Amino acid sequence: MFNVDNIRKDFPILQREVNGRPLIYLDNAATSQTPQQVIDVIVDYYSNYNANIHRGVHSLSQEATDAYEQAREKIRAHFNAKKSHEIIFTSGTTDSINLVANGFSSILESEDEIIVSALEHHSNIVPWQMLCERTGARLKVLPMDENGELLIDELDNLLSNKTKLVFVNHISNALGTINPIKTIIDKAHKVGAAVLIDGAQSCPHIKPDVQDLDVDFYVCSAHKICGPTGVGMLYGKEEWLNKMEPYRGGGEMIDQVSFEKTTYAGLPHKFEAGTPNVCGGIAFGAAIDYMNSIGFDNIANYENELLHYATEQLLEIEGLKIYGPKELTHKTSVISFNVRNIHPYDIGTLLDKMGIAVRTGHHCAQPIMDFFKIPGTIRASFMFYNTKEEIDQFVASLKKSILMLS
Ligand code: PMP
Numbered sequence: 001m002f003n004v005d006n007i008r009k010d011f012p013i014l015q016r017e018v019n020g021r022p023l024i025y026l027d028n029a030a031t032s033q034t035p036q037q038v039i040d041v042i043v044d045y046y047s048n049y050n051a052n053i054h055r056g057v058h059s060l061s062q063e064a065t066d067a068y069e070q071a072r073e074k075i076r077a078h079f080n081a082k083k084s085h086e087i088i089f090t091s092g093t094t095d096s097i098n099l100v101a102n103g104f105s106s107i108l109e110s111e112d113e114i115i116v117s118a119l120e121h122h123s124n125i126v127p128w129q130m131l132c133e134r135t136g137a138r139l140k141v142l143p144m145d146e147n148g149e150l151l152i153d154e155l156d157n158l159l160s161n162k163t164k165l166v167f168v169n170h171i172s173n174a175l176g177t178i179n180p181i182k183t184i185i186d187k188a189h190k191v192g193a194a195v196l197i198d199g200a201q202s203c204p205h206i207k208p209d210v211q212d213l214d215v216d217f218y219v220c221s222a223h224k225i226c227g228p229t230g231v232g233m234l235y236g237k238e239e240w241l242n243k244m245e246p247y248r249g250g251g252e253m254i255d256q257v258s259f260e261k262t263t264y265a266g267l268p269h270k271f272e273a274g275t276p277n278v279c280g281g282i283a284f285g286a287a288i289d290y291m292n293s294i295g296f297d298n299i300a301n302y303e304n305e306l307l308h309y310a311t312e313q314l315l316e317i318e319g320l321k322i323y324g325p326k327e328l329t330h331k332t333s334v335i336s337f338n339v340r341n342i343h344p345y346d347i348g349t350l351l352d353k354m355g356i357a358v359r360t361g362h363h364c365a366q367p368i369m370d371f372f373k374i375p376g377t378i379r380a381s382f383m384f385y386n387t388k389e390e391i392d393q394f395v396a397s398l399k400k401s402i403l404m405l406s
Contacts, residue, residue, distance in 0.1 A: 002298040007385050010035040010290075014385060021355025024390045029173050029334050029381035030359050031223045032204055034287075038227060041286040045279040053278055054252060054269075068278050071285025072268070078288045079218065080209040081235050085267040088241070089281050092232035093200040094123040096219035097167075099234055099271060100196055101127035103244025108164055110136030115158050115193075117168040118144040118371065119177060122364045124167055124198045137164070144371070148175040148324040155187050163193040170202035174365040174379070175324030176334030178202075185215055194240060200224055204383065205303060205332050207296040210235050222280065227287030231280030234271070241267050248273040299384045303333040306382045306391065310335055313395045317402070323372055333382040336363070339398075342405050344378045350401035356394055 008014050011033050016023050025033060045067070051060035053068050069084075076084040090096040108114070114128055118141055132139050140158050143151050150168075159166075166188040171178050185195045196217035199208060203220040210218050217240065221232040236244075246253055246264055250273035255263040264270045291299070307328055314320055319340040325331045338344060348360035361376040362369045369376055380394065 002294070002302055002384075004302070004385065004387055007294065008387075010037060011385055012036060012039070018355045018357070019353050024356045024386075024393055026380040026382060026386065026390070026394060027357045027359045028204070028383040028386075029176075029201060029224075029363075029379065031229065032226050032383055033385065034228065035226055035290050037290050038283050038286045042228065042279055042283050045282055050279070052275055064278055064282075067282045068276070071281045074285040074288050075233055078207065078292070079235055080211050082211060083238060086235055086238055086241065088234040088236065088268045088271045089276050089284075090219075090232050090234050090271075091230055091277065092221040092223070093198060093219050094127075096217075096232055096234035097123055097196070097198065098127045099247040100217050100219075100236070100244070101131040102247045103240075104131055104165060105134050106245050107243060108135040108137045111162060112137040112164045113140055113160070113162045114138070114165045114167070115140045115142055115155070115163060115188075116166075117142045117150055117179065118367060119148065119150060119172040119175070119179065120167075120169055120365065120367070121173050121198065121200070122366070124169060124196075125367070128167065142168070144177075147326055147330075148172065148177050148368070149330060150177075150179055152180055152183060155184065159187060159191045159193065161191055163188065163191050165194050165196065167196040167198065169198035169200065170208070171205070171332050171334075172324070172365070172368070173201045173334070174363040174368045174377070175336050176201075176331035176381075177325055178330055178332060181215070182213060185213055189214065201332070201334075204291070205296075205300060216240055222284035222287055225284075225287050226290055227284045228280050231277045231284050233284070238267065241271070246270050246273070250274045252276075294384060302384050303382055304328075306386055306388065307331070307333040307335070309388050310380065310382070310391045310395070313391065314398075317395075317399065323374075323377055334379060335381070336377040336379045338374060338377055339402055342402065344376045346405055347378050347398065347401050350404060351394075351397055354397040354400070356397055358394075 013033050049060050049063040051064040053065040072087050073084050076087050188195045194216040197215050199220040204225045218235040223229040253273040322337045344360035359379045
């Protein structure tokens with residue numbers, strides 16, 4: 001039974017005050033909060049079995065290795081990858097995308113094309129621009145409409161037998177738009193292009209099945225899904241991971257090293273040079289357990305209720321404009337908005353004084369802001385531990401801020 005009051009007890013941070021007011025945390029799209037169950041796993045690791053993994057014969061090293069590899073297996077099961085060595089631990093979404101962009105350096109040729117959507121976070125744009133500079137390949141952009149939804153039919157005009165890779169986010173961090181990734185994957189595969197899905201924003205709301213999607217690469221960060229920062233994952237189909245060159249050289253990723261020639265380890269170690277974030281990986285697994293104990297259907301239903309509740313109230317405020325899909329079934333619990341010509345930063349600062357955390361700015365998505373000809377927005381993003389009472393408080397404080405700034 002989904003009970004938000006009980007769930008909130010799992011999150012110690014939700015008990016604190018900010019500027020003398022109870023914290024109302026609505027910046028979940030930037031990073032989610034961490035439940036006690038995950039904090040306990042982190043404390044247990046450093047209290048009881050902190051050790052370097054994979055190489056040690058001693059017990060602590062064995063225990064840490066087992067826990068780390070069990071976490072990889074949990075992640076595999078959660079995303080329904082076929083094999084656990086198709087899950088590569090990284091430091092997060094950005095790192096995972098850079099790993100794939102680097103891997104494609106030796107696959108792309110100068111006549112090749114790659115396609116990005118107009119709705120991307122900078123971390124799903126810049127590594128590909130750098131790849132184009134290295135290889136001479138061309139970057140094309142799938143456009144969007146005024147509602148912040150991709151013009152999916154345009155993809156047919158962009159795709160050709162020159163297209164080698166298409167990369168889009170599942171959900172836009174700036175607008176909350178849910179993109180039709182299955183259609184994109186199917187269309188791209190028809191011309192033989194691989195597809196990378198940036199799941200940074202979808203992983204806390206939707207449980208994807210990478211085999212059912214038939215996606216080539218799927219990336220996400222643990223800190224968006226109630227885990228710690230500094231750890232994330234790349235799922236890649238085995239055949240692609242085998243084709244790609246390693247991203248970083250060093251310990252752990254080798255088979256044999258001599259000054260004449262080095263051979264690389266097999267998957268997943270080929271892409272995991274150096275001592276990894278052992279504790280982070282284990283806590284990532286614990287975060288996935290936690291999310292599954294709440295249940296992704298429960299999470300989606302409840303967050304959808306919050307989205308409707310907040311949208312209705314916000315739209316009653318004179319001069320408030322919400323960016324992104326009008327049809328709420330096309331988005332998740334992210335509301336990006338502006339009020340008349342008041343600068344988002346001013347509203348964000350006043351809300352903070354009242355204990356309310358929202359994000360203001362371009363949300364690492366400047367092309368989207370340029371499209372709407374605005375410097376930025378105020379973004380309120382909800383998770384399953386937020387409440388309708390918090391939304392009431394947020395709307396009342398927003399109205400107060402608008403009055404103060406008018
Ligand atoms: N893509 C999207 C859609 C995101 O929302 C984010 C995080 N804001 C990222 C990529 C980058 O994630 P990280 O900073 O954890 O690498």
